[in-house]
Amino acid sequence: MNLEFNEDQRLLFETVDAAVGRGYQAGGRAEATDSELGWNAEVWNTLAELGLMGLAVSGDHGGVGAGSVELYATLEALGKHAAAEPLLDGVVLPSWLIAALGTEEQAKKLLPALAEGSTTIAFAHAEPGRSWGAAPTVTAAAAADGSVALSGVKSPVRQADQAGSFLVTALDGNTTRVYLVAADAPGVQRTEGRGADWSHAAQLEFSGTPATLLGTAGTDTTDILGTVFARARVAVLGEAVGLMETGLGKTVEYLKNRKQFGVPLSTFQALVHRAADLYARVELARSMALWATATVEAYDNGAEVDLGTAADDAFVFVGEAATEAAEEIVQLHGGIGMTYEAEVAHHAARLIAITESFGGLTAARRRAVGAETALSAPSALLDNAV
Amino acid sequence: MDLELSGEDRKFRDGLREVFLGEIPEDIRRRSALNETTREDIVTTQRTLNAHGLAVPHWPTEWGGKGWTPTQSHIYASELQRNAVPQPLAFNVSMVGPIIAEFGSAEQKRQFLPATANLDIWWSQGFSEPEAGSDLASLRTTARREGDVYILNGQKTWTTLGQHGEWMFVLARTDPDAPRKQQGLSFLLMDMTSPGIERRPIKLIDGSAEVNEFFFDNVRVPAENLVGEENKGWSYAKFLLGNERNGIAQVGTAQRIFADLAAFAVDSPTETATLAEDPQFRAAMHRAKTTLLALEATQMRVTGASENGAASPVSSLLKMEGTRALQELTKLRMRAAGADGMLVPTEHALQAEEAASVAAAQYLNHRKLSIFGGSNEIQRGVIAKTILGL
Numbered sequence: 001m002n003l004e005f006n007e008d009q010r011l012l013f014e015t016v017d018a019a020v021g022r023g024y025q026a027g028g029r030a031e032a033t034d035s036e037l038g039w040n041a042e043v044w045n046t047l048a049e050l051g052l053m054g055l056a057v058s059g060d061h062g063g064v065g066a067g068s069v070e071l072y073a074t075l076e077a078l079g080k081h082a083a084a085e086p087l088l089d090g091v092v093l094p095s096w097l098i099a100a101l102g103t104e105e106q107a108k109k110l111l112p113a114l115a116e117g118s119t120t121i122a123f124a125h126a127e128p129g130r131s132w133g134a135a136p137t138v139t140a141a142a143a144a145d146g147s148v149a150l151s152g153v154k155s156p157v158r159q160a161d162q163a164g165s166f167l168v169t170a171l172d173g174n175t176t177r178v179y180l181v182a183a184d185a186p187g188v189q190r191t192e193g194r195g196a197d198w199s200h201a202a203q204l205e206f207s208g209t210p211a212t213l214l215g216t217a218g219t220d221t222t223d224i225l226g227t228v229f230a231r232a233r234v235a236v237l238g239e240a241v242g243l244m245e246t247g248l249g250k251t252v253e254y255l256k257n258r259k260q261f262g263v264p265l266s267t268f269q270a271l272v273h274r275a276a277d278l279y280a281r282v283e284l285a286r287s288m289a290l291w292a293t294a295t296v297e298a299y300d301n302g303a304e305v306d307l308g309t310a311a312d313d314a315f316v317f318v319g320e321a322a323t324e325a326a327e328e329i330v331q332l333h334g335g336i337g338m339t340y341e342a343e344v345a346h347h348a349a350r351l352i353a354i355t356e357s358f359g360g361l362t363a364a365r366r367r368a369v370g371a372e373t374a375l376s377a378p379s380a381l382l383d384n385a386v
Numbered sequence: 387m388d389l390e391l392s393g394e395d396r397k398f399r400d401g402l403r404e405v406f407l408g409e410i411p412e413d414i415r416r417r418s419a420l421n422e423t424t425r426e427d428i429v430t431t432q433r434t435l436n437a438h439g440l441a442v443p444h445w446p447t448e449w450g451g452k453g454w455t456p457t458q459s460h461i462y463a464s465e466l467q468r469n470a471v472p473q474p475l476a477f478n479v480s481m482v483g484p485i486i487a488e489f490g491s492a493e494q495k496r497q498f499l500p501a502t503a504n505l506d507i508w509w510s511q512g513f514s515e516p517e518a519g520s521d522l523a524s525l526r527t528t529a530r531r532e533g534d535v536y537i538l539n540g541q542k543t544w545t546t547l548g549q550h551g552e553w554m555f556v557l558a559r560t561d562p563d564a565p566r567k568q569q570g571l572s573f574l575l576m577d578m579t580s581p582g583i584e585r586r587p588i589k590l591i592d593g594s595a596e597v598n599e600f601f602f603d604n605v606r607v608p609a610e611n612l613v614g615e616e617n618k619g620w621s622y623a624k625f626l627l628g629n630e631r632n633g634i635a636q637v638g639t640a641q642r643i644f645a646d647l648a649a650f651a652v653d654s655p656t657e658t659a660t661l662a663e664d665p666q667f668r669a670a671m672h673r674a675k676t677t678l679l680a681l682e683a684t685q686m687r688v689t690g691a692s693e694n695g696a697a698s699p700v701s702s703l704l705k706m707e708g709t710r711a712l713q714e715l716t717k718l719r720m721r722a723a724g725a726d727g728m729l730v731p732t733e734h735a736l737q738a739e740e741a742a743s744v745a746a747a748q749y750l751n752h753r754k755l756s757i758f759g760g761s762n763e764i765q766r767g768v769i770a771k772t773i774l775g776l
Contacts, residue, residue, distance in 0.1 A: 001388060001389070001390065001391050001392070001395065001457055001686055001689070001690075002387055002388040002686070002690055003387055003683060003686050003687050003690060004387070004687070004690045004691075004694075069387055252774050252775070252776060255776060256775075256776065266776045269767075272766070272767075272770045272776050273763070273766040273767075273770070275770060275774055275776060276765075276766035276767070276769040276770045276774065276776075277766065279703070279769055279773060279774060280703050280706060280707055280769065283684060283700065283703055284677075284680040284681065284684060284703075284707060285680070287680050287681075287683035287684040287686075287687055288676070288679060288680040288683060290387070290683060290687070291389075291679060291680070291683035291686075293387065294387035294388070294389050295389065297387055298389050298390075303389075303390075313672075313675070313676050313679060314676075314679075316672070316676055317676040317677070317679070317680055365669070365672070368672055368676075369665070369668045369669050369672045370668075374668050374671060374672050374675070375648040375651065375652075375662055375668065375671055376645075376648065377641050377642075377644045377645035377648065378641060378644065378675045378676075378678045378679045378682070379641065379682070380389070380679050380682040380683045380686060381389055381390065381391060381682075381686075382389045382390050383390060383391075383396075384390075384391060384399075
């Protein structure tokens with residue numbers, strides 16, 4: 001029974017924390033998302049040098065094959081500084097998809113480049129007007145010569161502007177499959193936009209765009225996509241915890257320093273009690289995120305756990321806490337907390353964006369509430385049922 | 387990280403379950419689950435536990451403590467709660483016992499500790515007063531030294547289960563002129579059969595009479611029953627605060643109520659199906675479930691931190707959020723039972739027989755959780771001050 005980092009994991013957190021902290025001074029997130037790149041090039045290079053791009057890539061393909069706890073530690077450190085580097089979206093998630101679906105040849109070709117940080121791959125799954133879990137409307141048509149062409153619209157696609165290629169979900173008959181598309185392939189029209197957290201996000205319109213199937217036609221993608229999404233839902237909670245922790249800290253500092261009616265805000269019990277409640281929410285959210293991370297680790301070690309439901313349970317709980325944290329951080333700062341100039345406003349915006357990532361809060365709750373296990377008594381420990 | 391108990395801890399847990407389920411009679415545990423525990427149930431249980439060395443595991447080893455690891459202590463609290471074993475009387479094992487063991491004289495330890503562990507003495511707490519609730523240090527009960535006795539005058543209130551009390555540990559003012567109100571308080575042990583003590587039960591809105599007021603009119607307490615030094619009572623009382631982390635969130639109790647409620651829902655027909663299929667009910671249960679997972683994981687983190695020797699100032703968090711979760715569950719049970727849950731236990735012939743049937747009474751009774759032991763508003767203040775530095 002243990003939800004603590006081991007020594008190596010603690011060291012990893014401290015290393016990433018220090019490295020990202022050097023690149024992200026106050027206001028760093030807005031500076032990064034305002035830039036053409038969309039993140040901080042120096043920080044990116046440092047992360048790559050540390051080998052973190054290969055966290056989810058096996059040693060055979062140039063990575064380090066780390067587990068869920070190492071990923072959590074890394075993402076919490078990124079969240080702590082509200083860093084904009086698309087480590088999860090642009091590197092880890094595509095690595096999971098390629099490793100799970102791709103042929104050995106594709107893995108050999110794609111994974112080493114991801115692991116060294118020389119390219120990113122944008123995952124194009126969301127579609128306008130469709131929930132994440134619904135079948136895609138983008139279609140894949142096979143020509144007589146065996147080539148495949150995609151048609152339809154994906155949006156928003158995070159950090160599509162910098163990606164070397166896209167992994168696109170599309171319907172082949174009745175089956176959802178994942179296709180690889182070069183960013184400069186003919187028939188791709190990219191329309192640039194910004195997400196609620198000011199990260200770069202684009203609409204991609206495919207018109208007869210040449211694509212390559214990831215993996216082989218015989219593979220059923222449903223379970224694999226489900227598992228990858230569950231992993232992503234857990235992983236992003238690490239970033240949320242880092243963001244909440246820093247948001248709370250900055251809010252506490254503000255309550256101490258800001259004066260109204262001639263006294264610091266910290267003399268008003270109405271505000272202080274809200275901060276105490278926020279602290280409690282953040283601590284519970286951290287516990288939940290760590291528990292979900294440990295559940296992924298147990299799953300990877302072969303334990304019989306319901307990964308999807310655990311991920312949904314945790315995503316719902318931490319997502320609600322993230323929403324509350326975003327609201328309280330802004331409220332306790334007053335009007336200044338809503339301004340683009342204020343660092344905490346970007347924390348709040350990123351927290352909100354996280355709650356709608358990888359399918360979002362409402363769908364996670366719908367699945368969890370509908371799950372058979374929704375009414376079985378909870379136990380955080382395995383083999384310790386009530 | 388590891389979501390399993392070690393082999394050794396599992397063996398430890400199974401050993402506890404053997405005693406809890408094998409030695410504590412089933413009807414005692416059933417009444418406990420219904421919140422209908424009797425005095426005899428508590429006495430029988432504590433003596434059985436004590437016979438197995440399980441009543442006072444957290445005391446110093448020379449007085450029956452077990453020297454458990456934080457993980458073992460966590461498992462103990464959790465298994466007591468999950469299996470609806472009436473808890474050893476907190477006034478004995480968590481309050482006066484540890485204080486006597488730490489600050490009492492050799493004679494007091496000999497006289498009181500074994501009897502306290504075995505519940506041969508039922509202790510009551512004499513702390514709160516009408517004008518001293520959250521602000522305990524404002525208490526007015528006086529203890530005037532006259533020769534080799536203290537003369538007590540004043541009033542105590544909210545004395546839980548005081549109707550069974552044989553001895554009371556009393557916080558009383560021995561120096562009315564002390565510069566700070568926290569100074570000048572002493573910790574006294576009072577035989578409740580002494581002349582001059584009057585008890586009045588306080589009937590609560592759920593019909594229960596588990597709390598009492600006590601009036602002291604020149605009650606004589608031998609000076610040898612002073613614990614530690616005169617005028618140091620506040621520091622002894624404070625010794626308890628934040629001392630108790632295991633079980634404070636009552637996650638095991640909430641897990642048990644959750645399981646009972648889920649079973650009730652399956653057998654509870656609605657217009658179209660069963661309550662277990664009702665989307666509102668499922669959503670509310672899911673909210674409770676995720677909160678309990680987060681609380682249990684927090685308990686695991688606190689336990690882990692204590693294993694590493696680090697102090698963890700989160701007992702306020704666990705108290706506040708644990709009681710909130712338990713109150714939510716009792717509310718959910720009341721909503722689930724509907725009109726069926728609206729009977730309160732009385733002397734009349736019509737009696738509720740199942741947990742769901744006294745759901746409203748228990749809901750009303752459990753409002754106490756966020757009030758006693760430092761109200762949740764006091765806990766917010768503690769968090770803000772000690773953790774956030776506000």
